[in-house]
Each structure stands twice: as C-alpha cells, then as structure tokens.
Amino acid sequence: MNPIKIGLLGLGTVGGGTLKVLQRNQEEIRRRAGRGIEVAMIAVRNLDRARAIVQEAGATVPVVNDPFAIVDSPEIDIVVELIGGYDLTRELVLRAIANGKHVVTANKALLAVHGNEIFKAAQDKGVMVAFEAAVAGGIPIIKALREGLTANRIEWIAGIINGTTNFILTEMRDKGLDFDTVLKEAQRLGYAEADPTFDIEGFDAAHKLTLMSAIAFGVPVQFERAYVEGITKLEAVDIRYAEELGYRIKLLGITRRAEAGIELRVHPTLVPAKRLIANVEGAMNAVVVNGDAVGPTLYYGKGAGAEPTASAVVADLVDVTRLHTADPEHRVPHLAFQPDALSDTPVLPIDEVRSSYYLRMRVADETGVLADITRILAEGGISIDAMLQKESREGEPQTDIIMLSHVTVEKRVNAAIAAIEALPTVLSKVTRIRMEELN
Amino acid sequence: MNPIKIGLLGLGTVGGGTLKVLQRNQEEIRRRAGRGIEVAMIAVRNLDRARAIVQEAGATVPVVNDPFAIVDSPEIDIVVELIGGYDLTRELVLRAIANGKHVVTANKALLAVHGNEIFKAAQDKGVMVAFEAAVAGGIPIIKALREGLTANRIEWIAGIINGTTNFILTEMRDKGLDFDTVLKEAQRLGYAEADPTFDIEGFDAAHKLTLMSAIAFGVPVQFERAYVEGITKLEAVDIRYAEELGYRIKLLGITRRAEAGIELRVHPTLVPAKRLIANVEGAMNAVVVNGDAVGPTLYYGKGAGAEPTASAVVADLVDVTRLHTADPEHRVPHLAFQPDALSDTPVLPIDEVRSSYYLRMRVADETGVLADITRILAEGGISIDAMLQKESREGEPQTDIIMLSHVTVEKRVNAAIAAIEALPTVLSKVTRIRMEELN
Incomplete structure (x- = not known):
C-alpha cells in the first residue's frame, strides 16, 4: 500500500522530533501500521533553518512558507499542527477539516479554548482530530482515559502535568531555596522559558486538565471555568512544614465528579509523601486516574521534549x-x-470545591490564642486532622501554627480564615494550601 | 442501535465482576460505545450459584451448563472466556473463532502457550481476540504497548506483574520475616492461593511477560523459551543487605532487545530504591516500558481482583x-x-543475558580472602561497583561479603561463582541475585 501523506505545520522542537522519529523508526512503524507514513510537505517561517533540519534527519521533503499550501493541498491526508497559539492555528485546523483532512495536534491551548468548535466541525465532516501529544507529552494518557478505562465511571483525576513547575518544586524542596532563585536556575538550564508565565501561573496545566476532564466525564471543554493558581507565591517554609507533616507539595491539576458538579482546578497541593505521585521528581509528569471499577491507576513519563x-x-x-x-x-x-x-453537568466554582487544607499562621505566643483559633474553626464546621506548633525562638514572642483540616467546603475555610485573621493575636495573613489524600 | 450480545464463559471472580460492572455502568458505557453491551448468556458449572450472582447483580440472563452452547449460539457476537486453564479453553476459543465470533479473554496461560495458533486462526477468520485483562489486571498496558507507543522502537520492559509475590516481598521487607512465614500470612489473608506455585515460582508473571514481549518486539509468543525463577529461595537477609546498599528486591518480568536476541526472564531483582517501581507496594502492579523516543514510562494499578x-x-x-x-x-x-x-529474532538463553549482580558469600575472617575473590572476578572480566563487608561478630571468625557487579554476561558470573565457591576460605554457597538500574 502507498504511504499515507502528512503535512507538518511547524518544525520547532516537536516538529523536528516528529520528523526524526518518523525517519529513524520508519520500518518499525510500517510493521505496525501496515503502511508507511511519509512527511510530504513542511510549512515553516524560516525556510533555511527548516531545510537544514530536514537534511539532518536524513529526509527529503519540500519546505514551504505558507501553511495554507499544506492545508489546501489535495496531496495531503493528515495535517499535523505543531505551530502553537490560538488564532492562526484555529483557522488552519478548521480549514484542514473543511478540506476533509484529518488533523493531529499537540496544541493544548487551542483545544482547551476552541475544542468544542473544532470537534464539532470534525464530527460533521467525518474526520479525526487526534491530540495525544497535547497532554503529558509521551504518556499515552488520552488513550488510557478514552479507551483503556471505558468500563469505569471515572471519579477523579490528579496530575503533575507541567514539567517546568515540577522541576522548580523539586529543586525548592531538595535545596531549601525560594521560588525566585530556583526559577532563575530553571531558566538558565532551559527547564523554564524566558517568559515562564504560562507554566508557573498554571495555565498550561489547566489547558491539559480541561481536556482530560472533558474526556473523563463526557462534558464539553470549558477552560474558562477552570480555577487556576500557580506556584509563584509558594514559600520554602511551607514546603518544609509540609515535609515535617509527611507531605510533599506538587502543582496538581485536579478534576473530580462531585455531587453538585465537576471540580476543575489547578493549584499547589499537599500530597502524602508515601503516594507514588508525590515521588515524581524533576521535569517528569504523572497522572493518577481513579475509576470506580479499576481503582487508582497511574501513568508516568516525560511530559515534554x-x-x-x-x-x-x-x-x-x-x-x-x-x-x-x-x-x-x-x-x-x-x-x-x-x-x-x-x-x-456544571463546573463548580472554587468556593464550592471540597478539599482538605493546610493552614499556616504566625501568632503571638500567649495563652488562649489556640483556643480562639480552634473555636472559629469548630464554629465553621471545620475539623482538624493534625497540628504543628513550632517552639518560639529565644526572646521571640511569636510562633508558627500549622493546621491540617479534614475535608470541607472551601467557602467555609475562607470564612474561618477571615475570622482568624481578625484576631488581634494572629499576626500574619493565613497561608492556605489545599491538600488531597489521593487514595 | 441494538445492544451487542455477549456470552460469558465462567462466572467466578472476574466473571462476576464483569457482570456487575456492565450492569452498574451500563449507561456510562453506552454513552461511550454508542451502543449497549448485553450479557445474553452465561455458562457455568454450578447453575444455582450463578443464578444467585446474576440476581445479586440485578441482571436477568439465562444461565447454562454447556459452554459450547454459547460458543455455537448464533445469537452471540462476542465470547468472553473467563474459565482459565488451557485445554477446554483452547477448544472453546478456537471453536468461537471458527464460528466467526470475537473473543475477549483474561487467560494469560492460554495465550502464552497457544497464542500463535489462536491469533493465526482469528486472523484467518477476520475476528478479534482481545486480551487486555490477561496482563496486569486493570492497567491498560496492552493498549499502551500496542497503540500508545507505536512510534517507538521499544528497548525494554520491566514489570511487577504478580500481586501475590509483590505482597509477600513487601511484607518480608516491612517486617523482616522469612518467605515461609509471610506466605502463610498471605494465604490466610487471601493474597495467595492454597496452591501458590503458579504465583511464587514465577510462572504467572512469565505468562504475562511473554505476551508483552511479543507485542513490544514483534515476535511470536514463546513462553517455552522464558527463563523463570520465583521468590521461594529468597532470604530475609538479602532483602536487608539490599536495603543497606540502596536497593529493593522485586520479582520482575524483564524483556529486552539485546544485540544477539531478546531477553525474556522472570526473577527476583535488585532495583534502586529511588526508582518509582521500587516503591510499588503490596499487591499492586506496575510496568515500566522504555521506548527510544519516549524514554521510560510507567503504568501502575491493581493487577488482579x-x-x-x-x-x-x-x-x-x-x-x-x-x-x-x-x-x-x-x-x-x-x-x-x-x-x-x-x-x-531468537530468545536468548539465560546464560547469554546481560545484567548486574548482587553476590553474597560467607567467608573466613582471614587475610587474603578478599584478594582471592576480587582476583577471580577480575580474571572473569567482572568489575565491582560496590562492596559491603559486615564486621564479624565477637568471637565469630566468619563474615558476610556482599558485592554488586557492573553489567556483565551471566555465564561469566556463573563461572566466577564456581571458582569462588572452590576457595577454602569461602564457607558458603554464593547467593546471586540479578540487579537492574532501569534508567
């Protein structure tokens, strides 16, 4: 059978990798697919650079400047979109679909924002839009969720789905350093981009989570409803206290089927240190999926590159x-x-989410402080699972109190925090970090 | 669309679970599959027991005694074989295929031994034989290998694919107990069967590994070539020494593409304690797959039940x-x-396998002993990566030496061991356990 013909839009990191893998493993791939896969055309901005990459991969492929030349080419069966961003790519993908071409894309942002429109167009035209590469890089998590766990009512997903932030958190913990210091190091090593906002503020993770949530629960993609909180405000002291209490702090994307709706949230999270996912280090990714029949399953690997x-x-x-x-x-x-x-099923506002909480506050080292705080929590219906009070330093009339709550509704915790912060003996804002048992 | 009709052969643990999940999640499954899946007939030995299970699951399904009634029924689209064993099931599966029915089975033993014949028959008849449940229970590892990683030249797979033995090894380590003691406990708790041979001698793991190896490397199933060594001879002392050296001992199924052929082996293995797979505890399963493009990926979940x-x-x-x-x-x-x-590509005999080794021996506490041993190893071309010599106890003129080798060929190690055991100052057999870095 003749090889199937694909057109690559973009020849950056992933495009170059795709060309290389297709070239190097062509025999292995043909033995599996029963048919060769041939890169028939590549569209890029910088033609010279692209030609050098093509040559280096040992391939011979025409390189063009205009991506629409690929999308409109009758010769192309599958369009592979690896440009990134929303506007141009939305237009390209929709035009490819309109032309009856299948699309493969790694573009999580595009699908998290315009997925409903794109999937609808593909459905109407009878073509496929495949996006395994959009979530957790090489880990076949979309396939696991979409096909491997079809027997299950999925209960929740929790994932480390951004390598940059996991690298930063690992370094903060290992070296006891603050966020800013580690971010600079990560940028120097190439683990973080010059403008790291997308990663460190949690948007990249939220895009990926949005896609997983839709697949797990059978709802449309609704990125605009996701709660997104990054790691920029995380302090080394909380990583240390969490450790003392037997927890690690990870930036998790969490989506859960709750009674009143779906939780969809990205934020730093305390996880018991003994969980496998708590031990996922550096730039690696891992996703835990809990299904009612299968129980917890975990998928781990490189999430980028x-x-x-x-x-x-x-x-x-x-x-x-x-x-x-x-x-x-x-x-x-x-x-x-x-x-x-x-x-x-609606996505719940973050106020309605149920979680446990890590609370840290600086208090005056006086009689009755703890009684006041615990009374406020009790009145708010929040019960305490563990507490850590640090001895105040010599001559320092202040001390840190750390409390871990049982599961409760977020708005209750917020109300209790406001009341606690109003106490004259509470000398700092209350640091609040969500906590999940994941079992 | 009308529901597709399936016939269950067997209603034991897995059959009962299948009925229950299909019943409970029928709506969710229909929303995914676009069509209902209906259990139309069940064949069992004990009709009364089966009718009770069917009723308990809230289903109404005719129960019959003769499995051939299902395999031959024109009403049935898919035969689900959950009986186990080779002889009857081989006949049933081949007859189902001959009748043009698709087959789903959890029977690793059947496929590891008769897979080539069965897959050939299915291919000729144009029907599917699906067997995700045959390896690592609920973890979608067959799908990951067969579809999720098709871009890769798979380099190796290493898996904890038998829950019973992992439970026993976890208990041996946690409690410092010997194999026999823990086995009895595992039997009492239902983690090990009354006749545990299949699990503890490694055959169950070898069946599963055989299937993964075939899928990973594109070779026929060849269980008869697998090297199989169980955990029955493992001593608590080695688990302890391994721990001191930074390793855990796991029963791993390992299959690797080496230069001269394919390695296919099940045996206790030292794994660095910091690897995720080393931290898979109790009856859980996990499989690491290393592909040339994706790098190491890991899949974790419940392997049975x-x-x-x-x-x-x-x-x-x-x-x-x-x-x-x-x-x-x-x-x-x-x-x-x-x-x-x-x-x-041939399967390599175990003598030709390349691995690192943990060697423990009891020696006389005399000058020159270590020199003799290291000379033998050096002459055999085996280099030492780490060594641990325990101080001899007060008044005891003997001591344990533990050595970790670099990667070498197994036959060299065996020859060196024979020479070491011939030394008059070496007072015990040499305990040899294979070791893998898995990175």
Whole structure:
C-alpha cells in the first residue's frame, strides 16, 4: 500500500522530533501500521533553518512558507499542527477539516479554548482530530482515559502535568531555596522559558486538565471555568512544614465528579509523601486516574521534549492511518463519549470545591490564642486532622501554627480564615494550601 | 442501535465482576460505545450459584451448563472466556473463532502457550481476540504497548506483574520475616492461593511477560523459551543487605532487545530504591516500558481482583463493539505488528543475558580472602561497583561479603561463582541475585 501523506505545520522542537522519529523508526512503524507514513510537505517561517533540519534527519521533503499550501493541498491526508497559539492555528485546523483532512495536534491551548468548535466541525465532516501529544507529552494518557478505562465511571483525576513547575518544586524542596532563585536556575538550564508565565501561573496545566476532564466525564471543554493558581507565591517554609507533616507539595491539576458538579482546578497541593505521585521528581509528569471499577491507576513519563512529544504525535498518526478510510462509527469519539451523549453537568466554582487544607499562621505566643483559633474553626464546621506548633525562638514572642483540616467546603475555610485573621493575636495573613489524600 | 450480545464463559471472580460492572455502568458505557453491551448468556458449572450472582447483580440472563452452547449460539457476537486453564479453553476459543465470533479473554496461560495458533486462526477468520485483562489486571498496558507507543522502537520492559509475590516481598521487607512465614500470612489473608506455585515460582508473571514481549518486539509468543525463577529461595537477609546498599528486591518480568536476541526472564531483582517501581507496594502492579523516543514510562494499578480485571475485560468489549463490523485492516493487529511482519529474532538463553549482580558469600575472617575473590572476578572480566563487608561478630571468625557487579554476561558470573565457591576460605554457597538500574 502507498504511504499515507502528512503535512507538518511547524518544525520547532516537536516538529523536528516528529520528523526524526518518523525517519529513524520508519520500518518499525510500517510493521505496525501496515503502511508507511511519509512527511510530504513542511510549512515553516524560516525556510533555511527548516531545510537544514530536514537534511539532518536524513529526509527529503519540500519546505514551504505558507501553511495554507499544506492545508489546501489535495496531496495531503493528515495535517499535523505543531505551530502553537490560538488564532492562526484555529483557522488552519478548521480549514484542514473543511478540506476533509484529518488533523493531529499537540496544541493544548487551542483545544482547551476552541475544542468544542473544532470537534464539532470534525464530527460533521467525518474526520479525526487526534491530540495525544497535547497532554503529558509521551504518556499515552488520552488513550488510557478514552479507551483503556471505558468500563469505569471515572471519579477523579490528579496530575503533575507541567514539567517546568515540577522541576522548580523539586529543586525548592531538595535545596531549601525560594521560588525566585530556583526559577532563575530553571531558566538558565532551559527547564523554564524566558517568559515562564504560562507554566508557573498554571495555565498550561489547566489547558491539559480541561481536556482530560472533558474526556473523563463526557462534558464539553470549558477552560474558562477552570480555577487556576500557580506556584509563584509558594514559600520554602511551607514546603518544609509540609515535609515535617509527611507531605510533599506538587502543582496538581485536579478534576473530580462531585455531587453538585465537576471540580476543575489547578493549584499547589499537599500530597502524602508515601503516594507514588508525590515521588515524581524533576521535569517528569504523572497522572493518577481513579475509576470506580479499576481503582487508582497511574501513568508516568516525560511530559515534554522533542522525542517524547513526537512519540505521541506519531502514535496518533498510526491510529489515524489505521482508521482514516473507516466508517466514522468505528472510530473513538473525540471526547470519549458520543457527541450526542455529552452531559451538561456544571463546573463548580472554587468556593464550592471540597478539599482538605493546610493552614499556616504566625501568632503571638500567649495563652488562649489556640483556643480562639480552634473555636472559629469548630464554629465553621471545620475539623482538624493534625497540628504543628513550632517552639518560639529565644526572646521571640511569636510562633508558627500549622493546621491540617479534614475535608470541607472551601467557602467555609475562607470564612474561618477571615475570622482568624481578625484576631488581634494572629499576626500574619493565613497561608492556605489545599491538600488531597489521593487514595 | 441494538445492544451487542455477549456470552460469558465462567462466572467466578472476574466473571462476576464483569457482570456487575456492565450492569452498574451500563449507561456510562453506552454513552461511550454508542451502543449497549448485553450479557445474553452465561455458562457455568454450578447453575444455582450463578443464578444467585446474576440476581445479586440485578441482571436477568439465562444461565447454562454447556459452554459450547454459547460458543455455537448464533445469537452471540462476542465470547468472553473467563474459565482459565488451557485445554477446554483452547477448544472453546478456537471453536468461537471458527464460528466467526470475537473473543475477549483474561487467560494469560492460554495465550502464552497457544497464542500463535489462536491469533493465526482469528486472523484467518477476520475476528478479534482481545486480551487486555490477561496482563496486569486493570492497567491498560496492552493498549499502551500496542497503540500508545507505536512510534517507538521499544528497548525494554520491566514489570511487577504478580500481586501475590509483590505482597509477600513487601511484607518480608516491612517486617523482616522469612518467605515461609509471610506466605502463610498471605494465604490466610487471601493474597495467595492454597496452591501458590503458579504465583511464587514465577510462572504467572512469565505468562504475562511473554505476551508483552511479543507485542513490544514483534515476535511470536514463546513462553517455552522464558527463563523463570520465583521468590521461594529468597532470604530475609538479602532483602536487608539490599536495603543497606540502596536497593529493593522485586520479582520482575524483564524483556529486552539485546544485540544477539531478546531477553525474556522472570526473577527476583535488585532495583534502586529511588526508582518509582521500587516503591510499588503490596499487591499492586506496575510496568515500566522504555521506548527510544519516549524514554521510560510507567503504568501502575491493581493487577488482579474482580472489578479491576473486569475493567480491562469491558474496555476490550467496547473496543470490539466499536470495530466488530469494521474491515479487519482498520483493527489493531493482535500482536501489535502486522502478522506478515513478525520477526524471528531468537530468545536468548539465560546464560547469554546481560545484567548486574548482587553476590553474597560467607567467608573466613582471614587475610587474603578478599584478594582471592576480587582476583577471580577480575580474571572473569567482572568489575565491582560496590562492596559491603559486615564486621564479624565477637568471637565469630566468619563474615558476610556482599558485592554488586557492573553489567556483565551471566555465564561469566556463573563461572566466577564456581571458582569462588572452590576457595577454602569461602564457607558458603554464593547467593546471586540479578540487579537492574532501569534508567
């Protein structure tokens, strides 16, 4: 059989990796797919640089400047979008679909924001939009969620899905350093970008979480409803106290099916140190999925980088190659559930989320302080699971109190914090970090 | 669309779990599959017990005594084989295939031994034989290997794929107890069977490893070539010494693409304590897959039990339901590679395997002993990575020496061990345990 022809939009890190993997493993891939996968055209901004990369990969592929030349080319079966960003890519992907081409993309931002429109267009046209590479790089988590766990009512997902922030948190803990210091180091080493906002403020993780949530619960993508909190305000002292209490702090994307709706939130989270996911270090990614039949399962691997991401892109290419002439009913629905069977379960506002909490406050070292605080918590219906009070230093009439709460509703904790901060004996703002047992 | 009709052969732990999950999550499953999955007939030995289970699950399904009634029924689309064992099941599965029915099975033993015959028959007849539940219970590892990592040249797989032995090893380590004591406890708790041979001697793990090896490397299943060593001879002292050196001992199934062939082996293995897989405790399973593009990935979850295994059975049912009327070319090949593209790379005999080694010996506490031993190792081309010599106890003229070697060929180690054991100052047999860095 003739090879299937693909067009690459973009030849950056992931594009270059994809070209290289397709070239190096072409025989292995053909033995699996039953058919070769040929890069027939590449569109880039910088033609000279691209030609050098193509040559280095040992390939011979025409390189063009205009991405629409690929999207409109009758020669191309699958468009691989690796440009990134929303505007141009939305136009390119929708035009590829309108032209009856399948699309493979690593663009989590595009799908988290415009996914409903794109999947609808693909559905109507009978083409596939595959996006394994958009979440957790080389880890086949989309496939696991969408196909591997179809027996389950998924209860929750919790994932380390941003390598930059996990690298920073690992360094902060290992070296006892503050966020700013470690961020600079991460930038120097290439683990963080010059403008790291997207990563460190949690948006990248929220894009990925949005996609997983839709697939897990059969709801539309709704990034605009996600609660997003990054790691920029995290202090070394809380990492240390958490450690003393048997916890690690990770930036987790969490989505859960609660009674009143779906939780969709990204924030720093205390996790028991003995959990496998608490031991995921450096730039690695891991996702825990809890299904009602299977229980907790975990998927771990490299969440970024040229070849790990290319691994996911090419896996999608093989899937699409296998099914591209098949009746659409034989294909897996884009969001795991049949398009006419999506649910309108709402995403809960963060106030309504249920979690445990780590609370740290600086208090005057006087009689009755603790009584006042615990009374406020009790009146708020918040029960305490563990407490740590540090001895005040010689001559210092202040001390840190750390409390771990049982599971409660966030708005109750916020109300209690306001009352606690109003106490004259409480000398600082209350630092509040969410905590999950994940069992 | 009418529901697809399945027939269950067997209603034991997994069969009961499958019935329950299909019943409880029928709506969720239909929303995903686009079609209901209906248990239309069940064959069992004990009719009364089965009827009680069916009633308890809230289902109404005819129960029969003769499994061939299902396999031959024109009403049944998919046969789910959950009986276990080789002989009857081989006949049933082949007859189901001959009748043009798809098969879903959890039977690792059957496929590891008769897989080539069964997959060939299915291929010729154009039906699917799905077996996600045969390896690592609810973890979708077959799907990850067969579809999620198709871009990769798989380099090696290492897995904790038997919960019973991992439970025993965890207890031996936590409590410092010997194998026999812990086995009895495991039997009492239901983690080990009355006749635990299959688990503790490594055969169950070897069946599962054989299937993963075939899928990873595109070779036929060849269980008869697997090297199988269980945990029955493992001593608490070695678990302790390994710990001191920074390692844990796990029963691993390892398959690796080496230069001269494929390694296929199950045995106790030292693994660095900091690896995620070293921290997989109790009856849990985990598999590490290393691909050339993606790097190391890990998959973790429950490897046995009614509902975790049912999770895999039902995922297969959804896959088969989706593709059962599709042209066979749209389906994933049984062993990941196209049947005409299998390779005849041989499985290496254990003597030719490359590994690191943990060696423990009891020696006389005399000058020159260590010099003799290290000379023998050096002459055998074996280099030492770490050594631990325990101080001899007061008045005891003997001591334990533990050595960790660098990677070498097994036959060299065996020759060196024979020479070491011949030394008059070496007072015991040399305990040899293989060791893998898994990075």
